[in-house]
Amino acid sequence: GENVEQHPSTLSVQEGDSAVIKCTYSDSASNYFPWYKQELGKGPQLIIDIRSNVGEKKDQRIAVTLNKTAKHFSLHITETQPEDSAVYFCAASSGDYKLSFGAGTTVTVRA
Amino acid sequence: EAGVTQFPSHSVIEKGQTVTLRCDPISGHDNLYWYRRVMGKEIKFLLHFVKESKQDESGMPNNRFLAERTGGTYSTLKVQPAELEDSGVYFCASSPSNLAGGRTKANEQFFGPGTRLTVL
Numbered sequence A: 001g002e003n004v005e006q007h008p009s010t011l012s013v014q015e016g017d018s019a020v021i022k023c024t025y026s027d028s029a030s031n032y033f034p035w036y037k038q039e040l041g042k043g044p045q046l047i048i049d050i051r052s053n054v055g056e057k058k059d060q061r062i063a064v065t066l067n068k069t070a071k072h073f074s075l076h077i078t079e080t081q082p083e084d085s086a087v088y089f090c091a092a093s094s095g096d097y098k099l100s101f102g103a104g105t106t107v108t109v110r111a
Numbered sequence B: 001e002a003g004v005t006q007f008p009s010h011s012v013i014e015k016g017q018t019v020t021l022r023c024d025p026i027s028g029h030d031n032l033y034w035y036r037r038v039m040g041k042e043i044k045f046l047l048h049f050v051k052e053s054k055q056d057e058s059g060m061p062n063n064r065f066l067a068e069r070t071g072g073t074y075s076t077l078k079v080q081p082a083e084l085e086d087s088g089v090y091f092c093a094s095s096p097s098n099l100a101g102g103r104t105k106a107n108e109q110f111f112g113p114g115t116r117l118t119v120l
Helices: none
Strands: A004-007 A010-014 A019-025 A032-038 A045-051 A056-059 A062-067 A072-077 A086-092 A105-110 B005-007 B010-013 B019-024 B031-037 B043-050 B053-056 B065-068 B075-079 B088-095 B115-119
Touching: A004 A086, A010 A019, A019 A086, A019 A105, A032 A062, A045 A056, A045 A062, A072 A086, B005 B088, B010 B019, B019 B088, B019 B115, B031 B075, B043 B065
Parallel strands: A010 A105, B010 B115
Antiparallel strands: A004 A019, A019 A072, A032 A045, A032 A086, A056 A062, A062 A072, A086 A105, B005 B019, B019 B075, B031 B043, B031 B088, B043 B053, B065 B075, B088 B115
């Protein structure tokens, strides 16, 4: 089955700096890569996703890049703000609906 | 529109007891999923319903876990008898069918807040 590795497990950044989270996947059939943000007491919420026919996607301060050859994808958050503090999960899917998640990255934005 | 809801939010039981978790998906969503996160590890897939049918239950740990979705609306996940290693956060998610169209992207899954299960 699919195996998704996520790094780092924790990330502390100064407000205004950038944060980068990296994930690798094992199944070359995976073609959908969502990123979820989980705030305290809430469930994971989709913040951005990318499909295998696209190399990069941006939505305001967040962007995701995908390298299918190397089987890795990354989340970039620019100009971080305190409300960006949360646990972030990457995931991969081959289109069969089942999501395979990474272990999560706890991001702390220091004011 | 109301999101995915789960009940209870927390459950503390003793080893050997039975617990039933409930999930109410977003109205009209045919797809319903159960996931579990144990001890700060990855969120792991348990199973997937399409309406009332089990589409994929490859992630169910063992036969102590039973999921149902009678009528294709809400779902329950029963653990009987519970073991210590069953402790974790159980998430439910739902998504519309790809044929539903509208603003929802294909594959996008909407998660509930989770049920934190502690087995003592």
